[in-house]
Amino acid sequence: MKILFLLFPLILLLVQGAAGSSLAPTNKEQCEKEQGYCGFLKCSGPFLVVGKCSRFFFCCKP
Template sequence: MRILYLLFPLLLLLVHSAAGSSLGPTNRKQCQKAKGSCSLLNCSFPYVIVGKCSRFYFCCKSVWG
């Protein structure tokens, strides 16, 4: 019973990290469907990273829509 207070936060941490893993696009096709573009390593100013296209390419989407 003493270990339950340690297991509960660990369980919440695992659930939290698993929920955030599938939020953004994960490949080039999904990125283009979300009206984004793939960029190498980072995005320039009016764009923000919203997902990944591949290992070194990130899905960039405009801040203003």
């Protein structure tokens, strides 16, 4: 019975992580479709990282 108290929060964390993972762009086409650009390792200026284009390229949007 004590294991349920440990298992329930773990399941909630897994579900929460899976829910948000599909919102960010995961490739170059999705990034450009959302008016972003792919920057190497970081975003310059007022742009923020909002997803990934590939292994070393991140999707940047203002």
